[in-house]
Amino acid sequence: MQLTLDHDRIFGALGDATRRDIVRRAIDGEEGVAELATHYPMSFAAVQKHVAVLERAGLVSKHRIGRRKVVRANLEGLRVARRLLDRYEELWRERVERMDQLISGSSEVGDR
Amino acid sequence: MTVTAVRKDPSSRTMTLEAEFDSSPERVWQLWADPRQLERWWGPPTYPATVDAHDLRPGGRVDYHMTGPEGDQPRGFWEVDEVRPPHRLVFRDGFANEDGTPNTELPMTTARVTIQPIDGGKTRMSIENEFPSVEAMEQLAGMGTEEGLTQALGQIDAILAEERDQTP
Numbered sequence: 001m002q003l004t005l006d007h008d009r010i011f012g013a014l015g016d017a018t019r020r021d022i023v024r025r026a027i028d029g030e031e032g033v034a035e036l037a038t039h040y041p042m043s044f045a046a047v048q049k050h051v052a053v054l055e056r057a058g059l060v061s062k063h064r065i066g067r068r069k070v071v072r073a074n075l076e077g078l079r080v081a082r083r084l085l086d087r088y089e090e091l092w093r094e095r096v097e098r099m100d101q102l103i104s105g106s107s108e109v110g111d112r
Numbered sequence: 113m114t115v116t117a118v119r120k121d122p123s124s125r126t127m128t129l130e131a132e133f134d135s136s137p138e139r140v141w142q143l144w145a146d147p148r149q150l151e152r153w154w155g156p157p158t159y160p161a162t163v164d165a166h167d168l169r170p171g172g173r174v175d176y177h178m179t180g181p182e183g184d185q186p187r188g189f190w191e192v193d194e195v196r197p198p199h200r201l202v203f204r205d206g207f208a209n210e211d212g213t214p215n216t217e218l219p220m221t222t223a224r225v226t227i228q229p230i231d232g233g234k235t236r237m238s239i240e241n242e243f244p245s246v247e248a249m250e251q252l253a254g255m256g257t258e259e260g261l262t263q264a265l266g267q268i269d270a271i272l273a274e275e276r277d278q279t280p
Contacts, residue, residue, distance in 0.1 A: 089129065095154065
């Protein structure tokens with residue numbers, strides 16, 4: 001199944017702590033919305049709304065297991081979001097390493 | 113360890129990196145303010161940077177190009193917004209066409225650099241990178257830099273290991 005990922009939605013959806021937590025639980029969890037709702041100090045309806053936002057962003061989807069419906073994370077959506085920031089982290093880590101080399105090197109030159 | 117903290121916030125599209133250097137804020141500032149120093153760390157070993165113009169004042173511009181292994185020369189520029197030596201630098205980094213004019217099809221990222229002295233004669237530098245939109249991040253991430261970065265990382269590790277071995 002190839003989902004078209006709406007990246008602004010993904011980032012918007014992940015901007016909320018409760019929703020991030022729901023995604024975390026949905027990665028290995030086999031919980032439905034009702035079970036998820038027991039983890040948070042808010043109403044079932046509020047949790048249901050959070051799940052709906054995550055669903056629209058393609059970050060989770062509901063799967064039927066027998067008579068139950070469980071919420072599962074869509075890992076591809078998560079990976080896209082993280083990958084982008086990871087690459088910039090890598091770029092700047094490298095630059096900082098080179099800066100550090102320059103600074104250490106120049107102090108030796110200065111001693112001469 | 114040079115890099116002491118990294119914060120990634122997908123919702124505000126920012127990546128903040130903090131590093132500590134064993135030197136003064138003035139020395140760290142030089143890395144940005146001296147074009148000859150800047151070109152020694154801005155580009156990876158496979159794409160070394162050459163700074164063509166360097167006007168580090170609010171409203172000023174920095175022009176640079178990088179030279180790749182095939183002789184390709186991608187160009188870029190900064191639009192400088194804020195300069196407070198040796199503590200603060202804010203600029204937008206963009207891509208340029210061959211003739212040096214801004215490439216408006218590609219997004220610009222904002223970099224906010226803060227340099228502060230800390231205990232033990234050290235200096236903390238923080239760089240906050242902000243992307244204008246998620247599309248911008250996608251576009252920049254998809255520009256084929258990943259292989260280059262991984263390669264560069266390997267090379268740097270090798271160089272660092274050598275230098276460490278040589279240090280008495």
